[in-house]
Amino acid sequence: MVKEYIVKVAYVLEPDWGYGDEREYVRVYVKAESTEEAIRLVDEGDREWEDELDSYDCYTVGSIEDWIVYERDKPTDILRKYAAGERNFIGVDLCEANLVKCNLAQADLSGADLSGADLSGANLSRASLYDVNLYGANLSGADLSDAQLSATVPGDTEGANLSEADLTGANLSGADLSCINLSGADLSEANLHGAYLSGVNLKEAFLNQADLSRAYLSGAHLSEADLNGAKLSGANLNGADLSGANLQGTFYDEKTEFPEGFDPAWAGAQLEVKDDTKTMDRLEVLQTPRERLDTILLAIDTAKQLGCMDEGIKQALKYQVRKILLEDIIKPYLPSEWSVSDRAMYLGYNPTRAQLVAIGKEAARLYREQHGDDPPQSQEVVDGQTRLVKVYSGKAIDLLDTAIRQVMAS
Numbered sequence: 294m295v296k297e298y299i300v301k302v303a304y305v306l307e308p309d310w311g312y313g314d315e316r317e318y319v320r321v322y323v324k325a326e327s328t329e330e331a332i333r334l335v336d337e338g339d340r341e342w343e344d345e346l347d348s349y350d351c352y353t354v355g356s357i358e359d360w361i362v363y364e365r366d367k368p369t370d371i372l373r374k375y376a377a378g379e380r381n382f383i384g385v386d387l388c389e390a391n392l393v394k395c396n397l398a399q400a401d402l403s404g405a406d407l408s409g410a411d412l413s414g415a416n417l418s419r420a421s422l423y424d425v426n427l428y429g430a431n432l433s434g435a436d437l438s439d440a441q442l443s444a445t446v447p448g449d450t451e452g453a454n455l456s457e458a459d460l461t462g463a464n465l466s467g468a469d470l471s472c473i474n475l476s477g478a479d480l481s482e483a484n485l486h487g488a489y490l491s492g493v494n495l496k497e498a499f500l501n502q503a504d505l506s507r508a509y510l511s512g513a514h515l516s517e518a519d520l521n522g523a524k525l526s527g528a529n530l531n532g533a534d535l536s537g538a539n540l541q542g543t544f545y546d547e548k549t550e551f552p553e554g555f556d557p558a559w560a561g562a563q564l565e566v567k568d569d570t571k572t573m574d575r576l577e578v579l580q581t582p583r584e585r586l587d588t589i590l591l592a593i594d595t596a597k598q599l600g601c602m603d604e605g606i607k608q609a610l611k612y613q614v615r616k617i618l619l620e621d622i623i624k625p626y627l628p629s630e631w632s633v634s635d636r637a638m639y640l641g642y643n644p645t646r647a648q649l650v651a652i653g654k655e656a657a658r659l660y661r662e663q664h665g666d667d668p669p670q671s672q673e674v675v676d677g678q679t680r681l682v683k684v685y686s687g688k689a690i691d692l693l694d695t696a697i698r699q700v701m702a703s
Contacts (some may be wrong), residue, residue: 297324298331300340303355316355320388326402328362335360368392375400388426398436427473434458442468447566456494466504476514497645501702517645521701525549526565535560539701541641547605557608561641564608580604589613621691630686631675637697648700653683656696660689 301318321342325331335342335610336357343354368390371382380400389409394416403419408428415435424444431454438461457477466486476496480503497517505520507527515530517537525545533552541561551557558564589610596602633653637644644652660668668683685693 295324295326296364297322297367298328298362298364300331300335300360302335303359303361305353305355316359318361321477328364331362332357332360362460371397391540413454424493433459433474437463439463499703517643519701521642525562530555537643537645539641539643543699547603547608556611558611564605586614630669630671630684631690631693632671632682632684633693633697636690636693637701640694640697642697642701644697652693652696652700655700656685656693657683659696660685663692664689676690 300321314382320480321335335588338485348543366385384404386406388406392412394414396416398416399419406426407430408426410430412432417437419439433454433456441464456474466484469489471491474552475492476494481501483503485505490510490514494514500520500523502522504524506524510530512532513534515538516534519539520543522542527548542558542576543562547566553678670681692696
């Protein structure tokens with residue numbers, strides 16, 4: 294009976310080439326009736342697999358005794374075993390397998406080879422994916438909520454597509470996710486502590502309450518991403534694209550590195566100051582904005598005289614000044630009625646057009662529930678044209694704020 298085998302041909306890169314004598318393998322797929330025939334066909338055939346090794350200057354193919362051969366795992370067999378209740382699939386080879394919309398929830402796929410596999414729309418919630426090879430895999434729209442992907446092997450995720458995947462609460466701590474497409478993915482409350490995310494595509498991704506502390510995000514694409522409430526302590530965002538990103542309520546510290554010219558405080562992020570937090574909070578007990586501003590000016594002069602005006606103190610004071618200006622000085626002169634977009638921007642959000650539509654629908658629904666009618670409308674200039682837009686005033690502003698926070702947090 295002819296079966297499909299995988300023959301891992303052993304080879305060693307020459308020591309003088311700079312890689313030492315550690316044994317490596319090149320994978321060859323072959324159809325045969327036995328393991329012995331599979332090895333013979335690979336050894337005596339056209340040896341096209343050597344083309345893959347020709348990119349190295351110096352290498353030596355190991356003896357046949359060092360080769361590894363085993364029957365290739367079939368996706369249908371894996372799914373059949375899963376349906377029968379099996380969950381242990383450690384080290385399986387599903388390279389280039391078609392697993393579209395398959396259900397492997399809670400499966401242990403640690404060390405599995407999923408390179409080039411199509412897992413779009415698959416259910417991998419709470420699955421164990423330690424050291425898995427996702428090179429070139431397609432997981433767009435997959436559910437990886439509460440999955441474990443930490444300690445992913447460097448380079449084994451290159452080219453993987455996880456766009457719009459559900460990674461809510463996933464454990465990705467320390468994982469190498471460089472060059473992955475995570476655009477539109479939901480990473481809310483995910484653990485990305487110490488993850489390597491250089492050059493990763495996180496455009497329009499949801500990172501609400503995610504732990505990105507000590508993550509390496511240099512050159513990452515975070516445009517229009519929602520980082521509301523995310524933790525960025527010690528993260529490296531040098532060269533990252535944060536255009537249109539929502540950093541309202543995001544936490545960072547003096548070790549966080551932002552792109553040159555980017556001001557996190559004005560973007561709504563909050564500085565974590567371990568020793569100065571209580572001192573800064575005491576500013577709240579002063580009665581007037583003027584008194585608080587005078588106290589901040591005095592603190593600035595004192596810090597300069599003592600030579601201790603570091604970045605942490607500077608950002609903490611800047612945050613307090615912004616808060617006083619927005620809440621105590623500008624607020625009394627704010628308009629009596631608000632449109633959705635103006636109110637969202639005032640609260641520090643930068644919603645997309647789709648989010649604005651969702652906010653408008655939710656706010657109108659809340660208004661109808663309370664008042665039994667649609668919100669009033671007012672003429673405003675939108676995209677250069679005068680249009681009627683719904684506006685909210687008085688206590689209805691609280692309904693609008695609720696809708697904004699609900700949509701931006703979802």
